[in-house]
Amino acid sequence: MAEDNGKEEEKFDFTPEGEGYISLAEARVLAVRTAVETPGDYGRNFRRVTMVFEVVESTETEDNYIILLSVRPQGEFSGTPGQEQFFIGKEGSIAFRQVLTSPIRKSGGFPVLPGAIGLVVVGAIAVVGAVFVLMG
Numbered sequence: 001m002a003e004d005n006g007k008e009e010e011k012f013d014f015t016p017e018g019e020g021y022i023s024l025a026e027a028r029v030l031a032v033r034t035a036v037e038t039p040g041d042y043g044r045n046f047r048r049v050t051m052v053f054e055v056v057e058s059t060e061t062e063d064n065y066i067i068l069l070s071v072r073p074q075g076e077f078s079g080t081p082g083q084e085q086f087f088i089g090k091e092g093s094i095a096f097r098q099v100l101t102s103p104i105r106k107s108g109g110f111p112v113l114p115g116a117i118g119l120v121v122v123g124a125i126a127v128v129g130a131v132f133v134l135m136g
Contacts, residue, residue, distance in 0.1 A: 021090040027065035028055045031086040034094060035069055040084050042071060043102040050074040056083070064089055072103050079106040 022030070035053045042051065050073070057068040065088045072081040082103040087096040 022065075022088075022092045024058055024060050024065055026092070027086075027088040028058055028067055030088055030092065030094070031055070031067040031069060034086070034097070035071070035084060040071075040097070040099040042082055042099060045105065046073065046103060053084075064095060068100075071099075077103070077105075080104040 032053045032055065035051075039051055042049075052072050052074050054070045055067060056070045057066075059066040065086075067086040067088060069084045069086070070081045071084050072079075080101075080103065083100040085098050085100055086094060089095045
């Protein structure tokens with residue numbers, strides 16, 4: 001123990017490449033690969049739907065990489081993609097993951113609620129007309 005007096009504490013310096021750490025590019029790949037292999041909860045409408053992921057933003061902090069992915073169904077999709085965020089430790093572990101927004105399909109086709117209301121109104125008119133015809 002007397003030998004340690006006056007000596008500096010041993011430091012674990014890494015090379016400029018960050019030996020033992022992953023790069024920001026590797027963190028992006030890890031985020032996409034993780035999202036593909038274990039999809040998040042993107043809502044009931046997207047269960048069992050193959051999704052496509054794209055890196056839209058990546059940031060480096062002192063301890064983590066923050067990766068923001070765009071999420072949408074595979075193939076033709078007209079709507080707004082969702083977003084999923086990953087916090088990846090520089091040693092390559094997924095520290096935290098969260099779905100920020102789910103994809104939203106662009107509404108189109110037949111408007112169900114107005115159509116149903118229209119059918120009820122037409123049906124009521126037909127019933128009232130039939131009653132008048134039968135009564136007089």
